[in-house]
Amino acid sequence: MALTKTSFMRGMQCPKMLWLDKHKPSLKVIPPEIQARLDAGNEFGDLAMGIFGPYEEMTIYLPGTTVPDKKAMLTRTQDAMARGVEVICEAAFSNYNNYCAADILRKTETGYDIYEVKNAPEISEQFIKDAGFQYYIITRCKVRIGRVFIVIHGSDEESPFVPVDVTAQAKGYYKWVNDHIWELNRRQKEPEEIVIEPGEQCLKPYECWYYGYCHGGKQTEERGDD
Numbered sequence: 001m002a003l004t005k006t007s008f009m010r011g012m013q014c015p016k017m018l019w020l021d022k023h024k025p026s027l028k029v030i031p032p033e034i035q036a037r038l039d040a041g042n043e044f045g046d047l048a049m050g051i052f053g054p055y056e057e058m059t060i061y062l063p064g065t066t067v068p069d070k071k072a073m074l075t076r077t078q079d080a081m082a083r084g085v086e087v088i089c090e091a092a093f094s095n096y097n098n099y100c101a102a103d104i105l106r107k108t109e110t111g112y113d114i115y116e117v118k119n120a121p122e123i124s125e126q127f128i129k130d131a132g133f134q135y136y137i138i139t140r141c142k143v144r145i146g147r148v149f150i151v152i153h154g155s156d157e158e159s160p161f162v163p164v165d166v167t168a169q170a171k172g173y174y175k176w177v178n179d180h181i182w183e184l185n186r187r188q189k190e191p192e193e194i195v196i197e198p199g200e201q202c203l204k205p206y207e208c209w210y211y212g213y214c215h216g217g218k219q220t221e222e223r224g225d226d
């Protein structure tokens with residue numbers, strides 16, 4: 001595969017991060033609290049699959065691993081769409097090898113709506129960019145998308161899934177994705193390590209897992225004013 005939603009977003013934060021993910025992933029250090037947040041997000045996402053009733057999940061793992069078998073997921077998704085399945089979870093799409101898996105794809109009278117699930121109390125611009133990436137890939141696969149929602153974690157724990165319509169904003173990122181995806185694909189494949197000076201991008205929008213590597217072993221809590 002070329003770029004996924006996650007790798008695209010990581011490359012937009014810092015192309016070196018994208019390069020390291022591909023060529024030197026063992027240098028990555030994921031803080032335990034971040035890992036815990038990722039795990040909680042996965043759990044919330046799993047529960048959200050049922051918000052519209054019966055659904056089919058497209059996830060398939062490579063044998064003996066928890067690594068998604070993207071090729072098999074693409075085939076399963078095509079089959080589910082051909083059968084007219086109303087709610088497809090982890091629906092996989094690929095365009096020129098760029099890949100995304102939509103948390104929930106819900107059939108409508110004219111096509112499908114996308115639901116991106118986030119275990120967070122409010123919408124952030126980063127979430128809308130994520131949804132915009134999915135909209136980009138899926139529409140390039142000639143699937144007609146009506147509305148785009150982000151499902152956030154509301155305050156009512158009895159009914160925590162709150163869809164927020166971000167259609168206009170997410171669709172507005174189509175050109176932004178197209179303007180950067182090909183260049184990031186190229187940079188990811190560069191044979192030599194990309195040289196980028198550490199800066200603001202090391203902490204925004206997310207703390208980089210290569211912080212220690214690029215800052216000479218210094219961890220974020222020791223970083224002082226740089």
Ligand code: SF4
Nearest residue numbers: 014017202208211214
């Ligand atoms: S620590 Fe900073 S410079 Fe290094 S890969 Fe991460 S974002 Fe890029």
